[in-house]
Amino acid sequence: MLKHLVITLFFFGAINTETIAQNLHSTKAAKIRFFSSLAAEDIEATNSQAVSKLDTKTGAINFIVLINGFVFENELMQKHFNEEYMESPKFPKSEFKGSLTNLSAINFNKNGTYPATASGNLTIRGISQPVRATGSVVITNGKISIKSIFKIKVKDFGIAGSDIGKSIANELEITVTSLYD
């Protein structure tokens, strides 16, 4: 009797982990690019090592990225970005925690491109602000990828400096592309 119970429990356990594993998708190579465009200068930087997790059952989605991992074309800008604007030794990470708000409109089991909306909190330099983003979820033979472009205001995150508004735009365009394993 006890033996049967143990075996039954074991199978339940196995089934449970199986279903959890199917909901949870992750990647360690999500790509985050930001772009500042002004008449004087265009600035862009990319980080291709963001960690992202997506739960297709609850719609929970998060991203976490290392500030020092952003690569600029111009090495001096990268130095200023880390040392003056982002204070990356003090605030080494930036994080988005949120959820897909139109989960029911996305069929993760069927190939296609689905418009998606997300909302949550974005934390930069230790300051959290609510953000909303629109984008798309693409399903290709069971593989999930998402893409979103949204804007943030530099001053919302306490980023200050004489170049803001002059060579660095007040609003930055953020592009997120994430292909889940």
Added chain:
Amino acid sequence: MKKKILVAALTILITAVIGIWFFVFYKPTHFKRDVADEKGISISAPDLVKAFQDNEASANSTYLDKSVEIKGEIVEAKPDQSGLTMLTLKSNDAMAGVLCTLKFADTTLKAGQTITVKGICTGFLSDVVLKEAIIVK
């Protein structure tokens, strides 16, 4: 004599102008950091992961933005979205490792190989992360 002084003064002035232009304006914006030119801090992958797990803040102050040369065993090698090679090196913790994105794609690398990579440490997420890494051995 006066002419000589004038020529010397002009030469110094021109050299100074070119020097200032090069070091102040040209080099900082055009110079690209390359780990190949830097001497990396040598450490094994398990030791580096342990350093970050034990005390992330102190490990950040030692390794953040520094060139680090790491010896370790590849547990996973695969291309990222842009086609760059991503390697995960083994640590003593199955849940964490060292994630290196290589500067140049290399499809010959396979799980199980022991290699030495040098890259710039950007910090710790679920793994210690290295960017712009090159294979040393």
